[in-house]
Amino acid sequence: MDNIRTSGDGLQKPVTPWKHPSASRDYLFQVANRMASGNDKPRETATPSASTVSGNEASRARSIATRLTDAEFGEVEAAAAAAGKKVAEWLREAALAHARASAGAEEKTDPILLAEIMGMRSLMLNLFARASEGPLTTEDLRKMSTYSDSIKEQRAQDYMAHRRRRTSPKTPDKP
DSSP, X not given: OTTEEEOTTSOEEEOOOOOOGGGSHHHXXXXXXXXXXXXXXXXXXXXXXXXXXXXXXXXXXXXXXOOOOHHHHHHHHHHHHHTTSOHHHHHHHHHHHHHHHHHXXXXXXXXXXXXXXXXXXXXXXXXXXXXXXXXXXXXXXXXXXXXXXXXXXXXXXXXXXXXHHHHSOOOOOXX
């Protein structure tokens, strides 16, 4: 009968026992987080409700730990904040994107860098070929450089097209 109180109007009302704030689930969750991180500064934390946890998040049982310098952590934290994500979420997505890109069939090639390499290749081959015939003039170098600049983008595109044909799955030709 300790849980019922009679008010001044004669009605009986249940008494809600007073609980210390440290007994709340949110407070305990925050304390546990501070203890686990070794940081006594209070942080805003939210406990995920059962309705907001997706199937993937509920089944994640593995973790990866790494150590960062203060500067590195600042960079990661800033990148996560810029993306509007928590650090752990941002790191998970970045790691998976990198792993999945590496496992992809087609490698990423910078077209500008490839064009410059193709231009340098053309210039070097022409320089060696012309130098084997005798001394080079300033006009010879200018012409070779102009020619290399004029063909480098097309050579890079041709190289990438050849590479795609070579690595693409073969399909039988239709008669």
